[in-house]
Amino acid sequence: xxxAERRERERExxxxxxxxxxxxxxxxxxxxxxxxxxxxxxVEYSPATLYLYFKDKEELLREVVREGFRRLGAxxxxxxxxxxxxxNPAEQHRxxxxxYVYFALDHTAYFRVMFELPSVTRVTGxxxxxxxxxxxxxxxxxxxxxxxxxxxxxxxxxxxxSGAERGAAIAWALVHGLVSLYLGGHLAGVVGSxxxxxxxxxxxxxxxxxxxxxxVETGRSADA
Amino acid sequence: xxxAERRERERExxxxxxxxxxxxxxxxxxxxxxxxxxxxxxVEYSPATLYLYFKDKEELLREVVREGFRRLGAxxxxxxxxxxxxxNPAEQHRxxxxxYVYFALDHTAYFRVMFELPSVTRVTGxxxxxxxxxxxxxxxxxxxxxxxxxxxxxxxxxxxxSGAERGAAIAWALVHGLVSLYLGGHLAGVVGSxxxxxxxxxxxxxxxxxxxxxxVETGRSADA
DNA sequence: CAAGTTACTGAACACCGTTTATCATCGGCC
DNA sequence: GGCCGATGATAAACGGTGTTCAGTAACTTG
Numbered sequence: 001x002x003x004a005e006r007r008e009r010e011r012e013x014x015x016x017x018x019x020x021x022x023x024x025x026x027x028x029x030x031x032x033x034x035x036x037x038x039x040x041x042x043v044e045y046s047p048a049t050l051y052l053y054f055k056d057k058e059e060l061l062r063e064v065v066r067e068g069f070r071r072l073g074a075x076x077x078x079x080x081x082x083x084x085x086x087x088n089p090a091e092q093h094r095x096x097x098x099x100y101v102y103f104a105l106d107h108t109a110y111f112r113v114m115f116e117l118p119s120v121t122r123v124t125g126x127x128x129x130x131x132x133x134x135x136x137x138x139x140x141x142x143x144x145x146x147x148x149x150x151x152x153x154x155x156x157x158x159x160x161x162s163g164a165e166r167g168a169a170i171a172w173a174l175v176h177g178l179v180s181l182y183l184g185g186h187l188a189g190v191v192g193s194x195x196x197x198x199x200x201x202x203x204x205x206x207x208x209x210x211x212x213x214x215x216v217e218t219g220r221s222a223d224a
Numbered sequence: 225x226x227x228a229e230r231r232e233r234e235r236e237x238x239x240x241x242x243x244x245x246x247x248x249x250x251x252x253x254x255x256x257x258x259x260x261x262x263x264x265x266x267v268e269y270s271p272a273t274l275y276l277y278f279k280d281k282e283e284l285l286r287e288v289v290r291e292g293f294r295r296l297g298a299x300x301x302x303x304x305x306x307x308x309x310x311x312n313p314a315e316q317h318r319x320x321x322x323x324y325v326y327f328a329l330d331h332t333a334y335f336r337v338m339f340e341l342p343s344v345t346r347v348t349g350x351x352x353x354x355x356x357x358x359x360x361x362x363x364x365x366x367x368x369x370x371x372x373x374x375x376x377x378x379x380x381x382x383x384x385x386s387g388a389e390r391g392a393a394i395a396w397a398l399v400h401g402l403v404s405l406y407l408g409g410h411l412a413g414v415v416g417s418x419x420x421x422x423x424x425x426x427x428x429x430x431x432x433x434x435x436x437x438x439x440v441e442t443g444r445s446a447d448a
Numbered sequence: 449c450a451a452g453t454t455a456c457t458g459a460a461c462a463c464c465g466t467t468t469a470t471c472a473t474c475g476g477c478c
Numbered sequence: 479g480g481c482c483g484a485t486g487a488t489a490a491a492c493g494g495t496g497t498t499c500a501g502t503a504a505c506t507t508g
Contacts, residue, residue, distance in 0.1 A: 003475070007485085036465060046488045048467080057465065115408060116340060136410045143413070162427050169414045170402070170428045177401025178394070184339060186360045189367070190393045203386050204394045207432060227506075231454085260496060270457045272498080281496065 015053045017043050019063045026064060031112045034061075061113060065135040068114045071107070073142035075099040080149070089153035094205050096149055097175045101201055104179040105194070111183070115176075137172070146172065159209070174204055239277045241267050243287045250288060255336045258285075285337060289359040292338045295331070297366035299323040304373070313377035318429050320373055321399045325425050328403040329418070335407070339400075361396070370396065383433070398428055 021042040025034050036057055040047040054060040079099035080092050087095065104111045114135075137143035150171070151164035161167025181187050182197050191197045245266040249258050260281055264271040278284040303323035304316050311319065328335040338359075361367040374395070375388035385391025405411050406421050415421045 011486095035463080037463085047465085048489080049487055051466070052486070115404070115410075134409055136412075138413055161431070165414050166424055166427060169405075169411055169424060170398075170431055173401035173405055173428065174394075174398045175401070176405055177397035177399070180339070180404060181393075181397055181400055185358050186339075187393055188360075189362050190389050200390055200393060203390060204397065207385070207394055235455095259494085261494090271496085272457060272459095273455080275497070276455075 011053075014043070014045075018050060018053060018060065019067070022060060022064050023067055026109045026113055027107065030109045031116070034113075036060075062135050065114050066139055068107075068110045069135060069137055069142055070140040071110070072100070072103050072114075072137075073140045073145065075103040076142055076145060088158060089149060089156045090158040090209060093149050093153050093159070093171065094209075096146055097171060097201070097205055100172075100175045101179055101198070104183065108183060111179070115180070143168075171208060174208060175201065178204060235277075238267070238269075242274060242277060242284065243291070246284060246288050247291055250333045250337055251331065254333045255340070258337075260284075286359050289338050290363055292331075292334045293359060293361055293366055294364040295334070296324070296327050296338075296361075297364045297369065299327040300366060300369060312382060313373065313380045314382040314433060317373050317377050317383070317395065318433075320370055321395060321425070321429055324396075324399045325403055325422070328407065332407060335403070339404070367392075395432060398432060399425065402428055 018039060021039050022034060025038055025042065029038075036050055037047050039060070040050055050060065076096050076099040079095045079102070080087075083091055083095040137146070147164045147168045150159065150161065150168045153159040154161060154164060154167070159167060161170070178187075178197075178201055182191065187197065187200075191200055242263060245263050246258060249262055249266065253262075260274055261271050263284075264274055274284065300320050300323040303319045303326070304311075307315055307319040361370070371388045371392045374383065374385065374392045377383040378385060378388060378391070383391060385394070402411075402421075402425055406415065411421065411424075415424055
Protein backbone atom coordinates (compact mmCIF):
# COMPACT_ATOMS: atom_id res chain seq x y z
CA UNK A 1 0.00 0.00 0.00
CA UNK A 2 1.47 3.33 -1.08
CA UNK A 3 -0.47 5.23 1.49
CA ALA A 4 2.26 5.29 4.10
CA GLU A 5 4.77 6.29 1.47
CA ARG A 6 2.60 9.12 0.28
CA ARG A 7 2.22 10.34 3.86
CA GLU A 8 5.93 10.09 4.39
CA ARG A 9 6.53 12.04 1.20
CA GLU A 10 4.10 14.75 2.22
CA ARG A 11 5.64 14.90 5.63
CA GLU A 12 9.09 15.29 4.15
CA UNK A 13 7.82 17.91 1.72
CA UNK A 14 6.37 20.07 4.46
CA UNK A 15 9.51 19.63 6.50
CA UNK A 16 11.69 21.01 3.75
CA UNK A 17 9.12 23.72 3.05
CA UNK A 18 9.57 24.84 6.63
CA UNK A 19 13.32 24.90 6.37
CA UNK A 20 13.11 26.84 3.12
CA UNK A 21 10.79 29.37 4.72
CA UNK A 22 13.26 29.83 7.54
CA UNK A 23 16.11 30.23 5.09
CA UNK A 24 14.16 32.82 3.08
CA UNK A 25 13.34 34.84 6.15
CA UNK A 26 16.98 34.84 7.15
CA UNK A 27 18.19 36.06 3.81
CA UNK A 28 15.33 38.47 3.16
CA UNK A 29 14.69 39.96 6.57
CA UNK A 30 17.74 39.03 8.58
CA UNK A 31 18.38 36.79 11.54
CA UNK A 32 16.51 38.97 14.01
CA UNK A 33 13.25 38.54 12.11
CA UNK A 34 13.49 34.77 12.28
CA UNK A 35 10.86 33.61 14.76
CA UNK A 36 8.89 30.40 14.88
CA UNK A 37 5.74 32.41 14.42
CA UNK A 38 7.13 34.11 11.32
CA UNK A 39 8.14 30.79 9.81
CA UNK A 40 4.73 29.35 10.58
CA UNK A 41 2.99 32.25 8.94
CA UNK A 42 5.09 31.86 5.81
CA VAL A 43 4.24 28.19 5.39
CA GLU A 44 0.64 28.94 6.37
CA TYR A 45 0.54 26.60 9.32
CA SER A 46 0.13 27.28 12.99
CA PRO A 47 3.28 27.72 15.07
CA ALA A 48 2.45 24.57 16.99
CA THR A 49 2.66 22.52 13.82
CA LEU A 50 6.36 23.27 13.48
CA TYR A 51 6.91 21.31 16.65
CA LEU A 52 5.50 18.20 15.00
CA TYR A 53 8.37 18.38 12.55
CA PHE A 54 11.20 19.74 14.68
CA LYS A 55 12.03 19.24 18.32
CA ASP A 56 12.68 22.93 18.82
CA LYS A 57 13.89 26.03 17.09
CA GLU A 58 17.51 24.98 17.33
CA GLU A 59 16.90 21.73 15.47
CA LEU A 60 15.09 23.63 12.73
CA LEU A 61 17.81 26.21 12.46
CA ARG A 62 20.47 23.56 12.33
CA GLU A 63 19.09 22.51 8.97
CA VAL A 64 19.31 26.08 7.76
CA VAL A 65 22.88 26.19 8.94
CA ARG A 66 23.60 22.97 7.13
CA GLU A 67 22.24 24.47 3.95
CA GLY A 68 24.42 27.49 4.59
CA PHE A 69 27.53 25.39 4.74
CA ARG A 70 26.49 23.65 1.55
CA ARG A 71 26.22 27.02 -0.17
CA LEU A 72 29.56 28.02 1.22
CA GLY A 73 31.01 24.84 -0.24
CA ALA A 74 29.55 25.73 -3.61
CA UNK A 75 31.16 29.17 -3.36
CA UNK A 76 34.51 27.56 -2.70
CA UNK A 77 34.36 25.17 -5.62
CA UNK A 78 33.20 27.93 -7.92
CA UNK A 79 35.96 30.25 -6.86
CA UNK A 80 38.61 27.59 -7.25
CA UNK A 81 37.35 26.78 -10.71
CA UNK A 82 37.35 30.47 -11.55
CA UNK A 83 40.99 30.55 -10.55
CA UNK A 84 41.60 28.26 -13.47
CA UNK A 85 42.46 24.62 -13.65
CA UNK A 86 46.09 25.45 -14.10
CA UNK A 87 46.32 27.38 -10.85
CA ASN A 88 48.89 25.99 -8.50
CA PRO A 89 47.67 24.61 -5.18
CA ALA A 90 48.72 27.70 -3.26
CA GLU A 91 46.62 29.86 -5.56
CA GLN A 92 43.75 27.44 -5.14
CA HIS A 93 44.15 27.75 -1.41
CA ARG A 94 43.91 31.50 -1.75
CA UNK A 95 40.80 31.08 -3.89
CA UNK A 96 39.15 29.07 -1.13
CA UNK A 97 39.87 31.90 1.27
CA UNK A 98 38.42 34.47 -1.10
CA UNK A 99 35.32 32.36 -1.50
CA TYR A 100 34.87 32.42 2.27
CA VAL A 101 35.17 36.19 2.34
CA TYR A 102 32.82 36.72 -0.59
CA PHE A 103 30.27 34.38 0.91
CA ALA A 104 30.28 36.24 4.19
CA LEU A 105 29.89 39.59 2.44
CA ASP A 106 27.21 38.35 0.04
CA HIS A 107 25.18 36.38 2.57
CA THR A 108 25.81 38.21 5.79
CA ALA A 109 22.59 37.04 7.42
CA TYR A 110 23.38 33.46 6.54
CA PHE A 111 26.86 33.89 7.93
CA ARG A 112 25.34 35.09 11.19
CA VAL A 113 23.10 32.05 11.59
CA MET A 114 25.97 29.74 10.83
CA PHE A 115 28.24 31.12 13.51
CA GLU A 116 26.03 32.76 16.07
CA LEU A 117 23.66 29.90 16.55
CA PRO A 118 25.62 27.06 18.03
CA SER A 119 27.15 30.10 19.62
CA VAL A 120 29.81 29.92 22.20
CA THR A 121 29.60 26.76 24.26
CA ARG A 122 28.14 27.11 27.70
CA VAL A 123 30.50 28.13 30.46
CA THR A 124 29.68 25.02 32.45
CA GLY A 125 32.71 23.19 33.76
CA UNK A 126 36.30 23.41 32.63
CA UNK A 127 37.28 20.97 29.95
CA UNK A 128 33.94 19.98 28.55
CA UNK A 129 34.06 22.57 25.84
CA UNK A 130 33.54 21.89 22.14
CA UNK A 131 30.05 21.34 20.74
CA UNK A 132 29.35 17.90 19.35
CA UNK A 133 26.17 18.11 17.33
CA UNK A 134 26.13 21.59 15.84
CA UNK A 135 26.47 21.71 12.10
CA UNK A 136 29.76 22.99 10.80
CA UNK A 137 32.04 23.02 7.81
CA UNK A 138 32.57 19.30 8.17
CA UNK A 139 29.00 18.48 7.20
CA UNK A 140 28.96 19.49 3.57
CA UNK A 141 32.33 18.15 2.57
CA UNK A 142 33.61 21.71 2.42
CA UNK A 143 36.03 21.04 5.19
CA UNK A 144 37.63 18.04 3.56
CA UNK A 145 37.70 20.03 0.35
CA UNK A 146 39.67 22.76 2.08
CA UNK A 147 41.97 20.28 3.76
CA UNK A 148 42.60 18.59 0.43
CA UNK A 149 43.55 21.90 -1.08
CA UNK A 150 46.02 22.53 1.69
CA UNK A 151 47.31 18.98 1.40
CA UNK A 152 47.97 19.43 -2.31
CA UNK A 153 49.80 22.65 -1.58
CA UNK A 154 51.94 20.86 0.96
CA UNK A 155 52.58 17.98 -1.40
CA UNK A 156 53.57 20.41 -4.10
CA UNK A 157 56.08 21.87 -1.69
CA UNK A 158 54.34 25.23 -1.58
CA UNK A 159 53.34 25.20 2.07
CA UNK A 160 54.97 23.79 5.11
CA UNK A 161 52.19 23.61 7.60
CA SER A 162 52.46 21.20 10.48
CA GLY A 163 49.71 19.18 8.84
CA ALA A 164 46.96 19.73 6.34
CA GLU A 165 44.16 19.77 8.93
CA ARG A 166 45.86 22.13 11.30
CA GLY A 167 47.04 24.29 8.45
CA ALA A 168 43.54 24.51 7.06
CA ALA A 169 42.24 25.39 10.50
CA ILE A 170 44.70 28.23 10.85
CA ALA A 171 43.88 29.61 7.43
CA TRP A 172 40.18 29.29 8.20
CA ALA A 173 40.64 31.13 11.47
CA LEU A 174 42.42 33.96 9.73
CA VAL A 175 39.73 34.67 7.15
CA HIS A 176 36.97 33.96 9.64
CA GLY A 177 38.48 36.39 12.10
CA LEU A 178 38.93 39.06 9.46
CA VAL A 179 35.38 38.76 8.24
CA SER A 180 33.90 38.55 11.72
CA LEU A 181 35.69 41.61 12.96
CA TYR A 182 34.86 43.51 9.79
CA LEU A 183 31.18 42.65 9.87
CA GLY A 184 31.06 43.39 13.58
CA GLY A 185 32.35 46.86 12.83
CA HIS A 186 35.54 46.34 14.79
CA LEU A 187 37.81 47.23 11.89
CA ALA A 188 36.11 50.54 11.27
CA GLY A 189 39.17 52.42 12.45
CA VAL A 190 41.57 50.44 10.30
CA VAL A 191 39.74 49.88 7.09
CA GLY A 192 37.90 52.62 5.28
CA SER A 193 35.82 50.83 2.69
CA UNK A 194 34.95 47.37 1.53
CA UNK A 195 37.61 47.54 -1.15
CA UNK A 196 40.07 48.51 1.52
CA UNK A 197 38.96 45.55 3.59
CA UNK A 198 39.49 43.23 0.65
CA UNK A 199 42.96 44.67 0.28
CA UNK A 200 43.59 43.83 3.93
CA UNK A 201 42.44 40.28 3.31
CA UNK A 202 44.91 40.06 0.46
CA UNK A 203 47.69 41.27 2.70
CA UNK A 204 46.71 38.75 5.34
CA UNK A 205 46.91 35.94 2.84
CA UNK A 206 50.31 37.15 1.81
CA UNK A 207 51.37 37.08 5.42
CA UNK A 208 50.28 33.50 5.83
CA UNK A 209 52.12 32.35 2.78
CA UNK A 210 55.24 34.36 3.17
CA UNK A 211 55.43 35.33 6.78
CA UNK A 212 56.22 38.56 8.47
CA UNK A 213 59.78 37.92 9.31
CA UNK A 214 61.94 40.14 7.15
CA UNK A 215 64.66 38.84 4.94
CA VAL A 216 62.28 36.64 3.07
CA GLU A 217 61.55 37.92 -0.38
CA THR A 218 59.43 35.72 -2.54
CA GLY A 219 58.52 38.39 -5.02
CA ARG A 220 55.03 39.48 -4.15
CA SER A 221 54.07 41.33 -1.01
CA ALA A 222 50.31 41.40 -1.24
CA ASP A 223 47.65 41.10 -3.85
CA ALA A 224 44.36 42.94 -3.86
CA UNK B 225 23.50 74.47 47.01
CA UNK B 226 25.02 71.00 47.09
CA UNK B 227 21.67 69.37 46.58
CA ALA B 228 21.92 69.10 42.84
CA GLU B 229 25.44 67.74 43.13
CA ARG B 230 24.34 65.12 45.61
CA ARG B 231 21.50 64.09 43.32
CA GLU B 232 23.89 63.90 40.41
CA ARG B 233 26.26 61.79 42.48
CA GLU B 234 23.48 59.44 43.53
CA ARG B 235 22.31 59.19 39.98
CA GLU B 236 25.77 58.30 38.77
CA UNK B 237 26.18 55.82 41.59
CA UNK B 238 23.02 53.96 40.68
CA UNK B 239 24.00 54.01 37.05
CA UNK B 240 27.26 52.26 37.71
CA UNK B 241 25.52 49.92 40.15
CA UNK B 242 23.29 48.86 37.28
CA UNK B 243 26.21 48.27 34.95
CA UNK B 244 28.00 46.28 37.64
CA UNK B 245 24.92 44.16 38.22
CA UNK B 246 24.77 43.44 34.51
CA UNK B 247 28.45 42.58 34.45
CA UNK B 248 28.06 40.23 37.41
CA UNK B 249 25.13 38.43 35.84
CA UNK B 250 27.12 37.94 32.65
CA UNK B 251 30.11 36.48 34.40
CA UNK B 252 28.18 34.47 36.97
CA UNK B 253 25.22 33.19 35.00
CA UNK B 254 26.20 33.74 31.39
CA UNK B 255 24.94 35.95 28.62
CA UNK B 256 21.65 34.14 28.22
CA UNK B 257 20.62 34.96 31.79
CA UNK B 258 21.12 38.65 31.22
CA UNK B 259 17.67 40.23 31.09
CA UNK B 260 16.56 43.68 32.08
CA UNK B 261 14.33 42.13 34.71
CA UNK B 262 17.24 40.17 36.16
CA UNK B 263 19.38 43.28 36.33
CA UNK B 264 16.56 45.22 37.95
CA UNK B 265 16.05 42.54 40.55
CA UNK B 266 19.73 42.56 41.41
CA VAL B 267 19.85 46.30 42.02
CA GLU B 268 16.47 46.09 43.76
CA TYR B 269 14.68 48.50 41.46
CA SER B 270 11.83 47.99 39.08
CA PRO B 271 12.67 47.17 35.46
CA ALA B 272 11.15 50.46 34.37
CA THR B 273 13.71 52.36 36.41
CA LEU B 274 16.54 51.08 34.24
CA TYR B 275 15.06 53.03 31.38
CA LEU B 276 15.51 56.26 33.31
CA TYR B 277 19.24 55.61 33.23
CA PHE B 278 19.71 53.92 29.87
CA LYS B 279 17.93 54.39 26.57
CA ASP B 280 17.60 50.66 26.03
CA LYS B 281 19.28 47.37 26.74
CA GLU B 282 21.88 47.92 24.06
CA GLU B 283 23.09 51.17 25.60
CA LEU B 284 23.37 49.48 28.97
CA LEU B 285 25.23 46.53 27.56
CA ARG B 286 27.60 48.78 25.69
CA GLU B 287 28.97 49.89 29.02
CA VAL B 288 29.50 46.30 30.02
CA VAL B 289 31.32 45.72 26.76
CA ARG B 290 33.49 48.74 27.42
CA GLU B 291 34.44 47.32 30.79
CA GLY B 292 35.19 44.04 29.04
CA PHE B 293 37.65 45.72 26.70
CA ARG B 294 39.26 47.41 29.66
CA ARG B 295 39.76 44.05 31.31
CA LEU B 296 41.15 42.67 28.09
CA GLY B 297 43.61 45.53 28.02
CA ALA B 298 44.69 44.69 31.54
CA UNK B 299 45.23 41.09 30.47
CA UNK B 300 47.45 42.25 27.65
CA UNK B 301 49.62 44.48 29.76
CA UNK B 302 49.95 41.80 32.40
CA UNK B 303 50.94 39.17 29.88
CA UNK B 304 53.49 41.42 28.24
CA UNK B 305 55.01 42.23 31.60
CA UNK B 306 55.07 38.53 32.42
CA UNK B 307 57.05 38.01 29.24
CA UNK B 308 59.78 40.04 30.88
CA UNK B 309 61.04 43.50 30.25
CA UNK B 310 63.86 42.15 28.15
CA UNK B 311 61.56 40.40 25.72
CA ASN B 312 62.05 41.52 22.18
CA PRO B 313 59.11 43.23 20.46
CA ALA B 314 58.17 40.12 18.51
CA GLU B 315 57.88 38.18 21.73
CA GLN B 316 55.83 40.99 23.21
CA HIS B 317 53.58 40.80 20.22
CA ARG B 318 53.12 37.10 20.83
CA UNK B 319 52.37 37.86 24.48
CA UNK B 320 49.58 40.20 23.45
CA UNK B 321 48.11 37.44 21.34
CA UNK B 322 48.30 34.96 24.18
CA UNK B 323 46.60 37.45 26.46
CA TYR B 324 43.74 37.63 24.00
CA VAL B 325 43.38 33.87 23.94
CA TYR B 326 43.58 33.51 27.71
CA PHE B 327 41.05 36.25 28.21
CA ALA B 328 38.59 34.57 25.87
CA LEU B 329 39.03 31.22 27.61
CA ASP B 330 38.88 32.68 31.13
CA HIS B 331 35.97 35.03 30.52
CA THR B 332 34.00 33.31 27.83
CA ALA B 333 30.73 34.98 28.75
CA TYR B 334 32.37 38.37 28.65
CA PHE B 335 33.90 37.54 25.32
CA ARG B 336 30.45 36.70 23.99
CA VAL B 337 28.94 40.03 25.04
CA MET B 338 31.84 41.88 23.53
CA PHE B 339 31.51 40.35 20.10
CA GLU B 340 27.95 39.13 19.79
CA LEU B 341 26.24 42.30 20.85
CA PRO B 342 27.03 44.91 18.26
CA SER B 343 26.78 41.74 16.24
CA VAL B 344 27.05 41.70 12.53
CA THR B 345 25.93 44.97 11.03
CA ARG B 346 22.52 45.01 9.46
CA VAL B 347 22.23 43.89 5.88
CA THR B 348 20.82 47.25 4.80
CA GLY B 349 22.39 48.73 1.72
CA UNK B 350 25.73 47.98 0.13
CA UNK B 351 28.56 50.13 1.32
CA UNK B 352 27.17 51.45 4.56
CA UNK B 353 28.70 48.70 6.58
CA UNK B 354 30.85 49.18 9.69
CA UNK B 355 29.29 50.12 13.00
CA UNK B 356 30.14 53.55 14.32
CA UNK B 357 29.12 53.67 17.94
CA UNK B 358 29.65 50.14 19.27
CA UNK B 359 32.40 49.81 21.81
CA UNK B 360 35.52 48.07 20.63
CA UNK B 361 39.18 47.59 21.31
CA UNK B 362 39.84 51.20 20.48
CA UNK B 363 37.98 52.46 23.53
CA UNK B 364 40.24 51.28 26.29
CA UNK B 365 43.56 52.10 24.72
CA UNK B 366 44.12 48.41 24.16
CA UNK B 367 44.13 48.88 20.46
CA UNK B 368 46.80 51.55 20.41
CA UNK B 369 48.75 49.41 22.84
CA UNK B 370 48.64 46.54 20.39
CA UNK B 371 49.52 48.76 17.47
CA UNK B 372 52.46 50.16 19.41
CA UNK B 373 53.72 46.67 20.07
CA UNK B 374 53.57 45.88 16.39
CA UNK B 375 55.19 49.18 15.55
CA UNK B 376 58.11 48.45 17.86
CA UNK B 377 58.51 45.04 16.27
CA UNK B 378 58.60 46.65 12.86
CA UNK B 379 61.06 49.30 14.03
CA UNK B 380 63.26 46.61 15.49
CA UNK B 381 63.25 44.94 12.11
CA UNK B 382 61.44 41.87 13.38
CA UNK B 383 58.26 42.22 11.34
CA UNK B 384 57.60 43.52 7.91
CA UNK B 385 53.93 44.23 7.96
CA SER B 386 52.55 46.75 5.50
CA GLY B 387 51.91 49.05 8.44
CA ALA B 388 51.51 48.77 12.17
CA GLU B 389 47.74 49.24 12.16
CA ARG B 390 47.05 46.80 9.39
CA GLY B 391 49.53 44.36 10.80
CA ALA B 392 47.89 44.52 14.20
CA ALA B 393 44.50 44.02 12.60
CA ILE B 394 45.68 40.90 10.82
CA ALA B 395 47.19 39.45 13.96
CA TRP B 396 44.04 40.32 15.88
CA ALA B 397 41.91 38.61 13.26
CA LEU B 398 44.00 35.48 13.49
CA VAL B 399 43.68 35.00 17.23
CA HIS B 400 40.10 36.22 17.21
CA GLY B 401 39.21 33.73 14.52
CA LEU B 402 40.95 30.89 16.30
CA VAL B 403 39.24 31.59 19.59
CA SER B 404 35.84 32.18 18.01
CA LEU B 405 35.90 28.97 16.03
CA TYR B 406 37.16 27.05 19.03
CA LEU B 407 34.54 28.40 21.41
CA GLY B 408 31.87 27.86 18.80
CA GLY B 409 32.85 24.21 18.67
CA HIS B 410 33.92 24.42 15.04
CA LEU B 411 37.40 23.09 15.70
CA ALA B 412 36.14 20.00 17.48
CA GLY B 413 37.33 17.79 14.64
CA VAL B 414 40.77 19.34 14.50
CA VAL B 415 41.68 19.95 18.07
CA GLY B 416 41.19 17.40 20.81
CA SER B 417 41.66 19.31 24.01
CA UNK B 418 42.27 22.79 25.28
CA UNK B 419 45.99 22.11 25.47
CA UNK B 420 45.84 20.97 21.89
CA UNK B 421 44.04 24.16 20.95
CA UNK B 422 46.71 26.22 22.66
CA UNK B 423 49.29 24.31 20.66
CA UNK B 424 47.40 25.25 17.51
CA UNK B 425 47.47 28.89 18.55
CA UNK B 426 51.21 28.61 18.97
CA UNK B 427 51.57 27.14 15.52
CA UNK B 428 49.41 29.91 14.09
CA UNK B 429 51.63 32.54 15.65
CA UNK B 430 54.63 30.79 14.17
CA UNK B 431 52.97 30.92 10.80
CA UNK B 432 52.40 34.62 11.03
CA UNK B 433 55.95 35.33 11.96
CA UNK B 434 57.64 32.93 9.68
CA UNK B 435 55.21 32.15 6.94
CA UNK B 436 54.23 28.93 5.34
CA UNK B 437 56.37 29.12 2.30
CA UNK B 438 59.09 26.51 2.59
CA UNK B 439 62.75 27.25 2.35
CA VAL B 440 62.59 29.68 5.22
CA GLU B 441 64.13 28.39 8.39
CA THR B 442 64.34 30.78 11.27
CA GLY B 443 64.96 28.23 13.95
CA ARG B 444 61.71 27.75 15.80
CA SER B 445 58.62 26.22 14.30
CA ALA B 446 56.02 26.68 16.99
CA ASP B 447 55.87 27.24 20.72
CA ALA B 448 53.18 25.89 23.00
C1' DC C 449 2.24 74.85 54.16
C1' DA C 450 1.27 74.66 48.98
C1' DA C 451 3.20 73.88 44.59
C1' DG C 452 6.12 71.78 41.65
C1' DT C 453 9.73 68.84 40.37
C1' DT C 454 11.80 64.45 40.56
C1' DA C 455 12.35 59.41 41.15
C1' DC C 456 10.11 55.59 40.96
C1' DT C 457 6.81 51.83 39.92
C1' DG C 458 2.61 48.61 38.57
C1' DA C 459 0.47 47.34 34.91
C1' DA C 460 0.18 46.84 30.45
C1' DC C 461 1.67 45.93 25.38
C1' DA C 462 3.52 43.21 21.91
C1' DC C 463 6.42 39.93 21.06
C1' DC C 464 8.99 35.38 21.86
C1' DG C 465 9.55 29.78 22.22
C1' DT C 466 6.98 26.07 23.69
C1' DT C 467 3.18 22.88 25.53
C1' DT C 468 -1.30 20.93 25.89
C1' DA C 469 -6.01 19.83 25.36
C1' DT C 470 -9.09 19.67 21.72
C1' DC C 471 -10.79 18.88 17.26
C1' DA C 472 -11.32 17.22 12.50
C1' DT C 473 -10.04 14.06 9.24
C1' DC C 474 -8.60 9.99 7.22
C1' DG C 475 -7.49 4.67 6.80
C1' DG C 476 -8.41 0.11 7.99
C1' DC C 477 -11.74 -3.13 9.45
C1' DC C 478 -16.04 -5.50 10.10
C1' DG D 479 -21.51 1.76 4.60
C1' DG D 480 -20.40 2.79 9.25
C1' DC D 481 -17.68 2.74 13.21
C1' DC D 482 -12.99 3.60 15.55
C1' DG D 483 -8.53 4.44 16.42
C1' DA D 484 -4.58 6.81 14.73
C1' DT D 485 -2.79 10.98 12.73
C1' DG D 486 -2.34 16.04 11.70
C1' DA D 487 -3.40 20.43 12.89
C1' DT D 488 -4.61 24.05 15.88
C1' DA D 489 -6.37 27.54 19.50
C1' DA D 490 -5.22 28.89 23.67
C1' DA D 491 -2.41 29.28 27.23
C1' DC D 492 2.19 29.64 30.04
C1' DG D 493 6.07 31.93 31.29
C1' DG D 494 9.44 34.62 29.48
C1' DT D 495 11.36 38.88 26.96
C1' DG D 496 12.19 44.34 26.00
C1' DT D 497 9.77 48.43 26.52
C1' DT D 498 6.22 52.19 27.56
C1' DC D 499 3.16 55.02 30.24
C1' DA D 500 -0.01 56.66 33.62
C1' DG D 501 0.11 57.33 38.20
C1' DT D 502 2.17 57.92 42.89
C1' DA D 503 5.07 59.14 46.50
C1' DA D 504 8.88 61.82 48.11
C1' DC D 505 11.58 65.64 48.17
C1' DT D 506 12.77 70.67 47.04
C1' DT D 507 11.47 75.19 46.50
C1' DG D 508 8.82 79.54 47.07
